[in-house]
Amino acid sequence: MIPAAFDYYRPKKMDDVIALLEQHGDDARVMAGGHSLIPMMKLRMAEVPHLIDLQDIEGLSDISVEGGKITLGAMVTQHDLINHAGLTAAAPILREAALQIADPQVRYMGTVGGNVANGDPGNDMPGLMQCLDAQINLVGPNGTRSVAAREYYEAAYMTDREDDEVLVSISFDTPSGGFAYEKQKRKIGDYATAAAAVQIVKDGGKVAAASIAMTNLSDVPVWSEGACDALVGTSCDAAAMKAAAAAMLGDIDPSEDNRGPVAFKRHVAGVILTRAITRAWDRA
Amino acid sequence: MTEKMHIKLKVNGEDKEFLAEPRELLIYALREKLNITGPHVGCETSHCGACTVTLNGKSVKSCTMFVAQANGAEITTIEGIGTPDALHVLQESFREHHGLQCGFCTPGMIMRATKLLEENPTPTEEEVRFGMAGNICRCTGYQNIVKSILAAASELNAAKEAAQ
Numbered sequence: 001m002i003p004a005a006f007d008y009y010r011p012k013k014m015d016d017v018i019a020l021l022e023q024h025g026d027d028a029r030v031m032a033g034g035h036s037l038i039p040m041m042k043l044r045m046a047e048v049p050h051l052i053d054l055q056d057i058e059g060l061s062d063i064s065v066e067g068g069k070i071t072l073g074a075m076v077t078q079h080d081l082i083n084h085a086g087l088t089a090a091a092p093i094l095r096e097a098a099l100q101i102a103d104p105q106v107r108y109m110g111t112v113g114g115n116v117a118n119g120d121p122g123n124d125m126p127g128l129m130q131c132l133d134a135q136i137n138l139v140g141p142n143g144t145r146s147v148a149a150r151e152y153y154e155a156a157y158m159t160d161r162e163d164d165e166v167l168v169s170i171s172f173d174t175p176s177g178g179f180a181y182e183k184q185k186r187k188i189g190d191y192a193t194a195a196a197a198v199q200i201v202k203d204g205g206k207v208a209a210a211s212i213a214m215t216n217l218s219d220v221p222v223w224s225e226g227a228c229d230a231l232v233g234t235s236c237d238a239a240a241m242k243a244a245a246a247a248m249l250g251d252i253d254p255s256e257d258n259r260g261p262v263a264f265k266r267h268v269a270g271v272i273l274t275r276a277i278t279r280a281w282d283r284a
Numbered sequence: 285m286t287e288k289m290h291i292k293l294k295v296n297g298e299d300k301e302f303l304a305e306p307r308e309l310l311i312y313a314l315r316e317k318l319n320i321t322g323p324h325v326g327c328e329t330s331h332c333g334a335c336t337v338t339l340n341g342k343s344v345k346s347c348t349m350f351v352a353q354a355n356g357a358e359i360t361t362i363e364g365i366g367t368p369d370a371l372h373v374l375q376e377s378f379r380e381h382h383g384l385q386c387g388f389c390t391p392g393m394i395m396r397a398t399k400l401l402e403e404n405p406t407p408t409e410e411e412v413r414f415g416m417a418g419n420i421c422r423c424t425g426y427q428n429i430v431k432s433i434l435a436a437a438s439e440l441n442a443a444k445e446a447a448q
Contacts, residue, residue, distance in 0.1 A: 105418040
């Protein structure tokens with residue numbers, strides 16, 4: 001498998017990255033760990049005449065947990081996420097999700113920024129970031145801007161990011177309450193048949209707040225406001241969970257592929273969400 | 285065709301320099317430019333792990349890295365951890381416990397296992413299976429691979445204790 005030829009750049013400064021992107025437009029792509037982009041280039045499904053490797057840009061691998069705010073640099077790897085004690089204490093759902101991505105070798109290279117930026121419906125981090133109501137921070141020729149993860153995804157591989165912008169970090173408030181990342185996959189290394197990210201805040205035996213996002217069940221991740229509303233104010237009993245699953249099923253739009261037909265995916269989505277809610281509630 | 289790049293790598297402690305197109309995959313640079321044929325080309329799609337090497341302290345699949353990305357890196361392959369006369373503990377353990385049949389996956393298995401035991405010197409069976417999940421074997425059914433790694437862990441720990 002030999003990808004099409006490309007010019008390779010490894011700049012040390014973000015300004016140089018932006019300049020290359022401005023110069024080459026959509027003929028240029030930035031690469032973090034490369035574990036989504038390189039397979040696509042090998043299959044020649046992605047052609048990248050100008051490949052910009054971000055590994056020498058300083059400050060993109062920082063994890064900051066302070067003052068109730070978490071910021072993850074784009075080049076933080078899944079391996080880093082799993083092994084950062086402070087982060088796991090503050091937002092344990094990240095570790096639970098990262099451990100379900102691919103395999104150890106891929107997690108050493110695969111980054112949170114690449115996973116979020118790529119826009120592949122199968123990636124786990126986009127749904128997770130919608131659950132956490134994260135802000136996606138981009139830098140471009142006109143400076144920096146932030147976009148809510150819930151607004152970022154337009155269609156498969158299509159996001160709000162412009163061709164001359166780079167995703168540099170993701171930030172969100174430290175989540176509170178119970179959490180669960182539940183994923184059904186056929187085997188290690190596969191994308192989800194269905195996955196659910198859930199955070200629940202409990203107060204006086206009732207659900208005070210809930211956030212629910214689903215992965216690989218539409219061409220974009222799906223944050224289901226209806227499913228959240230179905231839980232809030234209830235004691236998270238069977239009827240509430242059933243209502244939440246029904247609301248979620250109204251928001252997703254899975255398509256048939258080698259993981260199964262639409263009816264099967266909808267069935268699995270309901271099962272996975274119910275399990276995730278149950279576990280998050282137990283931990284709340 | 286793009287211009288060739290001047291690539292520098294430190295492989296198994298030796299400095300190597302050569303010219304390569306940036307799109308060349310690390311596995312092919314190792315095998316064809318440097319004649320280091322321990323890392324194998326299995327699936328070539330980052331699923332099987334036969335091409336696993338240690339690069340700057342990480343287990344990576346060398347079929348999913350451009351040689352340009354690896355430029356400047358320190359790499360260890362199966363050739364760098366033992367010799368036929370002085371096998372690495374894991375190599376000895378795989379032989380002792382029949383942790384291979386055809387042997388094709390073994391260099392990747394052992395390289396991944398070296399890193400696994402470095403990060404977790406006392407793994408449970410479950411942790412070994414989870415930590416080796418990126419390496420596929422089509423012969424053994426994994427039982428003896430897991431046994432070999434657990435036995436190597438015990439041996440390394442016993443040696444460490446004895447040294448103290």
